[in-house]
Amino acid sequence: MYSEDTMDKASLEQVSLRLSIRRLSTVVLTIPMGAMIACFVSAHIHHEDINHTWCPVYNFIPSVSAITGVSPERYLWRLCMSAHLVPRCLIAAVCYNHFTRLLDGLTLPSPSVSPTAVHEKAFSLFLFSCFVYMVVSLAAEREAFPAMTPSQRSSHRWKAFVAVLYVSLIIGLLYYFWKHRFYCEELAFTWFSFCEYGICACIMVYHLLVIYDIPEFWLTVGVPLPAAANGISAPLKVD
Numbered sequence: 001m002y003s004e005d006t007m008d009k010a011s012l013e014q015v016s017l018r019l020s021i022r023r024l025s026t027v028v029l030t031i032p033m034g035a036m037i038a039c040f041v042s043a044h045i046h047h048e049d050i051n052h053t054w055c056p057v058y059n060f061i062p063s064v065s066a067i068t069g070v071s072p073e074r075y076l077w078r079l080c081m082s083a084h085l086v087p088r089c090l091i092a093a094v095c096y097n098h099f100t101r102l103l104d105g106l107t108l109p110s111p112s113v114s115p116t117a118v119h120e121k122a123f124s125l126f127l128f129s130c131f132v133y134m135v136v137s138l139a140a141e142r143e144a145f146p147a148m149t150p151s152q153r154s155s156h157r158w159k160a161f162v163a164v165l166y167v168s169l170i171i172g173l174l175y176y177f178w179k180h181r182f183y184c185e186e187l188a189f190t191w192f193s194f195c196e197y198g199i200c201a202c203i204m205v206y207h208l209l210v211i212y213d214i215p216e217f218w219l220t221v222g223v224p225l226p227a228a229a230n231g232i233s234a235p236l237k238v239d
Contacts, residue, residue, distance in 0.1 A: 015222035021094055024219065025211040028087045029204050035080035036064065036200060042076075043067040055184035061193040064200060090219070091211060098214045099140055127170060130203050134163040137210060152213070159209050166202040169195045 043050050043062065049070055050062035068077040141148075141156055148156060173195040180188035 015220055017219070017221040019219040021091065021214070021217040021219060022211060024087055025091050025208065028084050028091060029208050031080050031084040033201075033204055035077055036067075036197075039067040039073040039077055040197075043070055043073045046070050053180070053189055055180055055189070057180075057184050057186040057189070059187065059189045059193075061190040061197075063189070063193040064196050066193075091207075094214060094217060095210060099137060127199070130206075131163075131167065131170070134159070134166065134206060138163060141213075155209060155213055159206060162202050162206045162209065166199060166206070169198045169202065173199065 040062075043066070050066040051059045053059065068074055138156070138160060141152075141159075145152055173192060176188045176192040176195065179185045180192055
């Protein structure tokens, strides 16, 4: 794989599209993040509905399920989730191959309007899967790179920090859920929602940190290079 700077102009003219996987990942990350922020801001026109729980106590931060479960915000959320599904699958394949290479030498989505029991189980499975992913990817890095470069060490520490913060927020989430469910404590659901938003942010940031550890790959669409006499495509010209 050649960088754009080293490609000959004639070779570049045969390419219709070149897209950096890192840039694509950054754009894909902004879709759910932007949708969540937009739903949070606009859903406050339904202030009473999104902050109402079976416990009649005061809350001022709605949960993610609440802001994505009212209309028209639910349609915006579904549209954004659908829009980022295909590129996310591509990025997942890149990450899978990256971690497979590291170890070589050694989301069913659940809508917020589904039945409560199903939604709770799907959400719990999602949180656990993300935790396992973080732990396994960190362990894979430690095994693959016993002597890390300064940039690798810095990235590893940032990911470890995000993973610890993620676990701390899950503990806070469970604690305030318990406070709200069994004691109807005022503002308990607000803190539960705060932890929920923090968890979503941690997952997105961790994904972004992982993708920036992967070598610079490019998604390229173009005319195939002419084959040589032996049937093998001629290499790209370089200066």
